[in-house]
Amino acid sequence: MREFIRHPTDIPIEYQIASVKAGHHERLNNISQGGLCFQTEKALRRGSLVRITIPVREPAFETTGTIVWCRRADDHYDVGVQFADANTEFSVxxxxxxxxxxxxxxxxxxxxxxxxxxxxxxxxxxxxxxKDFPT
Structure with a gap:
C-alpha cells in the first residue's frame, strides 16, 4: 500500500542530473510527500541524483532526490524520484x-x-x- 497519496498534475518541471551541467524542461505527472513522477524523452539512470525545480510560484520549489525507477511509456519515459530530505513535507x-x-x-x-x-x-x-484536500 502506498505511504503517501499521489496528486495528479500537469505542471512544468525542470530537472538537472547531478553529474550533468544542462537542465531539462518536462511535465510533472504527479507529486506526493515522498516523491514525484515526471515525463522525459530519454531514459534516466536509476540511482542518479537529481535536482528538481517546479516554477509554479516565486520563489520556485526546489529539492533534490534520487531516481528510483524509469519506465518506458509509449513515446516517453516516466521517471520516479524519491525526495532526499524528509523535511520537504511542508513545501511539498x-x-x-x-x-x-x-x-x-x-x-x-x-x-x-x-x-x-x-x-x-x-x-x-x-x-x-x-477542507477535502487529502493529507
Missing part, C-alpha cells in the same frame, strides 16, 4: 495545493470561460476544496 504540501489551484484555474477557463488571476483562483479553490 504547498506545491501540491498550488498545482491543484493551477489546474482549477485552467478548468474554469475551459469550462466557464472565466479567466481568473492566481489570487482569485486560489481564493475560490480554497473555499471549495481545501
Amino acid at each position: 504540501r504547498m506545491v501540491e495545493q498550488i498545482c491543484q489551484i493551477h489546474l482549477y484555474q485552467k478548468q474554469i477557463l475551459e469550462q466557464e470561460g472565466r479567466q481568473l488571476s492566481t489570487a482569485e483562483a486560489a481564493a475560490e479553490w480554497v473555499g471549495k476544496y481545501a
Whole structure:
C-alpha cells in the first residue's frame, strides 16, 4: 500500500542530473510527500541524483532526490524520484495545493470561460476544496 497519496498534475518541471551541467524542461505527472513522477524523452539512470525545480510560484520549489525507477511509456519515459530530505513535507504540501489551484484555474477557463488571476483562483479553490484536500 502506498505511504503517501499521489496528486495528479500537469505542471512544468525542470530537472538537472547531478553529474550533468544542462537542465531539462518536462511535465510533472504527479507529486506526493515522498516523491514525484515526471515525463522525459530519454531514459534516466536509476540511482542518479537529481535536482528538481517546479516554477509554479516565486520563489520556485526546489529539492533534490534520487531516481528510483524509469519506465518506458509509449513515446516517453516516466521517471520516479524519491525526495532526499524528509523535511520537504511542508513545501511539498504547498506545491501540491498550488498545482491543484493551477489546474482549477485552467478548468474554469475551459469550462466557464472565466479567466481568473492566481489570487482569485486560489481564493475560490480554497473555499471549495481545501477542507477535502487529502493529507
